[in-house]
Amino acid sequence: MWPVSLLGTAPGWVVVLLGLADLVIRVLAVGIIPGNRRPTTAMAWLLGIFFVPFVGLILFLLFGNFKLSSRRRQQQEIVNTRVRSGISALADVESDYPGPEWVKSAGELNRRLGSLPMVDGNSVELIPGYPDSILAMTQAVRKAKKFVNAEFYIMSTDHITNDLLTALEEAAERGVEVRVLFDHIGTLRVAGYRNFLKRLKAGKMQWRRMLPLLPTQGQWRRPDLRNHRKIMVIDGEIAFTGSQNLIEPSYNNKRHRKAGREWVELMACMRGPIVTTLNVVFATDWLSETDESLEYQLQLPANPEPGHVTAQVVPSGPGFITENNLRLFNTLIYSAQHRISICSPYFVPDDSLLYAITTAAQRGVDVELFVSEKGDQFLVHHAQRSYYEALLEAGVRIYLYQAPFVLHAKHFTIDDEVAVLGSSNMDMRSFSLNMEVSVMLLGAEIVNSMRAVENTYRDISSELLLKEWVRRPLAARYVDNVARLTATVQ
Numbered sequence: 001m002w003p004v005s006l007l008g009t010a011p012g013w014v015v016v017l018l019g020l021a022d023l024v025i026r027v028l029a030v031g032i033i034p035g036n037r038r039p040t041t042a043m044a045w046l047l048g049i050f051f052v053p054f055v056g057l058i059l060f061l062l063f064g065n066f067k068l069s070s071r072r073r074q075q076q077e078i079v080n081t082r083v084r085s086g087i088s089a090l091a092d093v094e095s096d097y098p099g100p101e102w103v104k105s106a107g108e109l110n111r112r113l114g115s116l117p118m119v120d121g122n123s124v125e126l127i128p129g130y131p132d133s134i135l136a137m138t139q140a141v142r143k144a145k146k147f148v149n150a151e152f153y154i155m156s157t158d159h160i161t162n163d164l165l166t167a168l169e170e171a172a173e174r175g176v177e178v179r180v181l182f183d184h185i186g187t188l189r190v191a192g193y194r195n196f197l198k199r200l201k202a203g204k205m206q207w208r209r210m211l212p213l214l215p216t217q218g219q220w221r222r223p224d225l226r227n228h229r230k231i232m233v234i235d236g237e238i239a240f241t242g243s244q245n246l247i248e249p250s251y252n253n254k255r256h257r258k259a260g261r262e263w264v265e266l267m268a269c270m271r272g273p274i275v276t277t278l279n280v281v282f283a284t285d286w287l288s289e290t291d292e293s294l295e296y297q298l299q300l301p302a303n304p305e306p307g308h309v310t311a312q313v314v315p316s317g318p319g320f321i322t323e324n325n326l327r328l329f330n331t332l333i334y335s336a337q338h339r340i341s342i343c344s345p346y347f348v349p350d351d352s353l354l355y356a357i358t359t360a361a362q363r364g365v366d367v368e369l370f371v372s373e374k375g376d377q378f379l380v381h382h383a384q385r386s387y388y389e390a391l392l393e394a395g396v397r398i399y400l401y402q403a404p405f406v407l408h409a410k411h412f413t414i415d416d417e418v419a420v421l422g423s424s425n426m427d428m429r430s431f432s433l434n435m436e437v438s439v440m441l442l443g444a445e446i447v448n449s450m451r452a453v454e455n456t457y458r459d460i461s462s463e464l465l466l467k468e469w470v471r472r473p474l475a476a477r478y479v480d481n482v483a484r485l486t487a488t489v490q
Contacts, residue, residue: 089300090276093117097310097442102335103417107312109331110440113324116280116313122272123307124441126421126449128409128456130249133240133267134164140234140269141167147177147297149233149282151210153226153423154245155182157196161246165199172204181285183227184209186245191252208289211435225318228434230267230423231282237301239275241439242267242421243345243410259404261376266343266409266453268421271306274439277313281437284315310442316424317435325424325438326431330356332414336365341454342412343370348383348427348484358394366397370457372407373400380427382483385476392466399461407457411450418442419450 095118097104107118127133141148141164148171157165172178180200187193187209200207210227212219232240244265250256251263270278276298283294316324333340333356340360347369349357361367369391375381388398401407411421422438424430441447 089298090117090119090273090280093119093273093300095120095310099310099417099442103442106328106331106335106418106440110312110314110324110328113320113322113327114313114315116277116315118310118312118440118442119273119277120310121305121307122270122274122309122311124274124309124311124446124449125269126453127242127267127269128265128453130244130263130265131160133242133244133265134160134246136267136269137232137240138164138167140232140238140240141171144171144176144234146235147179147233148235149179149231149279149286149294149297150246151181151227151229151231151282151285152246153183153186153228153230154190154247154251155180155187155196156190156192156245156247156252157199158192158248158252160248164246168205169199169203178205179282179286180205180207181210181227181282181289182207184212184214185223186226186228190247208286210285210289222433224433226434227285227317228423228430229281229285229315229437231278231437233275233279233282236275236279236297236299237271237303239270239278240267241270241278241423241437243408243423256376261404261406263406263408264401266411266421268439270311270439271301271303272309272311273300273304274311274313276300277311278437278439281313281315284319285435288319308443309446312440314422314438314440315436316431316438318433319435323431325436326350326353328420328438328440329353329412329426332412332418332420333357333360336360336414338365338415340365340367340412340414341370341451342368342426343407343409343454343457344412344426345372345375345406345408345410346377346380346384346425346427346429347371347387348380348429349387350428350431353426354387354390357396358390361391361395367395368397368399368454368458370399370401370407370454370461372403372405373462374403376406379483379486382480383486386480386484388464388469389466392464392469398464399458400464401457401461409453411453413447413450413454416444416447419447421450 095107097107097118097120111117127136148168150168155161168178168180187196211225213223230241230244242265244267249262256262279294279297283298286292286294314324314328330352333353340357342357357367371384372381375384391398410423410425411419413419419441420438421441422436424434424436424438430436
């Protein structure tokens with residue numbers, strides 16, 4: 001729609017052309033935009049285009065396609081095919097997990113969608129302390145003999161990460177193959193990016209930006225597609241994954257430091273065949289950015305059974321046709337019989353996940369949700385708040401982790417059978433736009449370890465009660481509802 005004052009001074013033929021263009025955009029949008037999109041997402045885009053046709057169209061062209069390039073999707077399929085056909089040592093691995101059928105069914109779902117098998121005989125150590133996980137990774141890198149693969153959404157050189165980066169540099173100096181991947185935009189946004197690049201260029205590590213936005217070099221895609229994974233693999237024997245980025249806990253932000261705001265994370269140190277499956281994910285991303293194959297690394301560890309945990313890696317993101325993480329989460333939540341505990345810093349579910357969680361609570365499952373009392377992202381935090389009333393009415397117990405800390409850990413447990421942790425939030429960005437990695441861990445041993453972490457959250461959180469929540473100011477409710485609209489645009 002064009003301003004009357006502008007159209008009034010324009011020649012008649014210009015007015016006619018603009019009117020025709022406006023009509024064509026609207027008609028085409030109605031028939032094109034709903035294709036392969038959620039109705040709510042399509043409606044949000046259509047409303048934008050109908051209110052401001054040309055601006056809405058430009059935004060849609062920039063942000064409307066959440067798929068990666070056809071080349072990257074083909075590379076993902078090539079790796080999937082290699083795993084299935086036996087090129088990888090993982091192809092013939094079979095799990096003997098004795099658990100219930102619904103757990104085995106979830107494992108088969110994961111294998112069909114992500115091509116990676118459930119593997120037995122793993123050890124898993126949860127590391128909830130922020131500096132503790134950095135120290136554990138540093139010590140592992142210093143013992144590396146063959147290779148180190150590090151992939152993180154955000155990386156930084158600062159007083160917390162300095163020892164780890166030094167260990168990586170020293171490993172490369174002594175002949176260890178060191179490969180580093182970091183998300184271009186995710187890392188670019190934090191203070192000290194130039195110093196970080198300078199340090200990488202000065203050493204012998206091989207490194208690449210993930211999903212780079214460098215138009216002058218022909219590298220362009222939807223700007224908000226991100227690689228959000230956090231993986232480190234050393235010698236194929238030990239791996240780390242979870243929620244933590246390689247940056248100090250206030251994200252090099254003076255405002256956060258002044259407020260005392262630090263991120264609370266959960267990482268896992270793993271040994272066993274699960275290490276190889278995590279390395280498959282790294283190898284896929286390295287192949288996508290460099291065209292270099294790391295198949296020679298994808299062998300099972302020398303000590304194949306260091307523990308008793310059955311585990312399965314679940315990669316997801318726009319490189320896959322399906323939303324692997326969302327399908328797994330819904331499957332497990334619908335299968336729960338007794339208890340569900342969820343920790344997600346950005347909880348903005350789609351309808352399917354919201355129904356799964358509220359249905360579980362309504363059929364008598366004890367459901368609890370841990371979220372931050374005050375989030376670090378205004379729109380996401382308020383969009384998240386807009387779901388609280390429906391959750392509370394269904395019987396979900398919501399615990400608000402004490403501000404100013406940001407509970408950034410991402411994990412959940414189902415009954416005494418399943419624990420899931422990784423990089424994936426429970427929001428539509430993680431389901432559709434971000435490349436994520438999750439690990440499904442089976443058995444009472446690991447579930448009890450995760451529950452111990454959840455208990456520490458509950459001890460320092462306050463429970464949100466429905467009778468208090470419904471009395472919040474109308475202005476706050478209005479902001480929450482407006483923010484919720486932004487969550488549907490993908």
